[in-house]
Amino acid sequence: EAGVAQSPRYKIIEKRQSVAFWCNPISGHATLYWYQQILGQGPKLLIQFQNNGVVDDSQLPKDRFSAERLKGVDSTLKIQPAKLEDSAVYLCASSLFGRNEQFFGPGTRLTVL
Amino acid sequence: LAKTTQPISMDSYEGQEVNITCSHNNIATNDYITWYQQFPSQGPRFIIQGYKTKVTNEVASLFIPADRKSSTLSLPRVSLSDTAVYYCLVAGADSNYQLIWGAGTKLIIKP
Numbered sequence: 001e002a003g004v005a006q007s008p009r010y011k012i013i014e015k016r017q018s019v020a021f022w023c024n025p026i027s028g029h030a031t032l033y034w035y036q037q038i039l040g041q042g043p044k045l046l047i048q049f050q051n052n053g054v055v056d057d058s059q060l061p062k063d064r065f066s067a068e069r070l071k072g073v074d075s076t077l078k079i080q081p082a083k084l085e086d087s088a089v090y091l092c093a094s095s096l097f098g099r100n101e102q103f104f105g106p107g108t109r110l111t112v113l
Numbered sequence: 114l115a116k117t118t119q120p121i122s123m124d125s126y127e128g129q130e131v132n133i134t135c136s137h138n139n140i141a142t143n144d145y146i147t148w149y150q151q152f153p154s155q156g157p158r159f160i161i162q163g164y165k166t167k168v169t170n171e172v173a174s175l176f177i178p179a180d181r182k183s184s185t186l187s188l189p190r191v192s193l194s195d196t197a198v199y200y201c202l203v204a205g206a207d208s209n210y211q212l213i214w215g216a217g218t219k220l221i222i223k224p
Contacts, residue, residue, distance in 0.1 A: 004156075031210070042200060042214030043157065055209050091156050100147045100204050102212065104156025 002026065004105035006092050012111045018080040021108045025094030031055075033102065034067055034077050034089040043091055049075065050097070082112045087107070115199045116140070122219040131188045133218050136203030138182050143205035146177060146184045147212065151198045160199075161186070196222045 005024040013019050025032050030051050035043035046065065048055040052072040060067065064083070069075040079086055089109050093102040119138040125131045130217055137146065145164050149157040161168060163175040163184070174187040198217040204210050 040216070042216050044214070048209065048211060057212060074157075075215055093156070094208070096215060098206065098210065100145050100162055100202075100212070101159045102157075104158070107154075107156050111155075 004092055004094055004103050006090075006105035007104060007107055008108055010109050011112075012113065013082055015084055015112050016081040018078065019082055019110060020076055020078045021079070021090050021092075021110075023092030023105060025075070025092070026103055027043045029094035029103070030072070030097040031099075032073070032075050032101055033093040033095075035093065037091055037107070039088075039090045046077070062097045080111075081091070082110075084112050086110060087112045116203050116213050119199075119201050119213055119215065119218045121216065122221070124223060125191055126223050127192055128190055130189050130219045131195070131220065131222075133186045133188075133199055133201070133214050133220070134183060135186070136183050137201070137203045140181050140203050140208050141205060143207050144203040145205055146175065147179075147202045147204065148173070148175065149200045149202065151200065151217070157200060191220075191222050193222050193224065195221060 024065050032049040034046045037043045046055040046060045047067045049069045052069050067077045089107040091107045093104045095102045147162040148160045151157040159174045161173045165177050168175045176185045198219050200217040202212040204212050
């Protein structure tokens with residue numbers, strides 16, 4: 001069974017530039033999560049989708065971050081414009097509906113210079 | 114704030130049994146207790162989940178007392194490859210199965 005796919009694995013940008021991350025969850029997983037993980041900290045939930053609807057985006061900085069899951073399968077997270085403090089690993093995870101077990105992708109390491 | 118409290122770090126030696134205890138005083142009736150493992154440069158990986166008493170799988174055991182206000186992850190006969198960060202989380206239907214992550218426990222296994 002294929003795992004959660006993410007791309008790119010690494011990205012370096014200048015501050016004020018834009019960046020987008022892509023995630024393809026495990027087939028059949030209705031729930032998709034985007035997390036931000038800063039070095040030395042646990043993951044912080046940015047947004048949770050149930051199929052193509054948003055369940056929770058209370059911690060998403062909506063002035064610069066956006067995310068979509070148009071067909072209820074893969075998802076894109078965008079940052080526009082990026083700030084230095086956005087440097088982190090962005091993790092995508094998916095799960096079956098109503099389950100705690102989340103499956104994580106390898107993450108995208110973003111460096112903002 | 115994380116719903117759980119666990120030690121920041123622990124050391125042990127190869128071949129020993131390691132127990133990591135987590136406190137979750139405000140656990141809800143519908144919450145399950147879940148543990149994840151994370152290696153550097155990788156996403157977290159599910160280890161084990163339980164609701165009460167004891168759960169065992171091929172890699173770990175989870176002990177949960179009757180009041181469910183704490184839990185203990187037990188790793189038998191650890192090896193160097195068990196060096197990682199371990200996260201204890203509680204979640205359930207009432208919280209849309211959202212996992213609120215603390216800093217975890219950094220476990221270092223020595224030869």
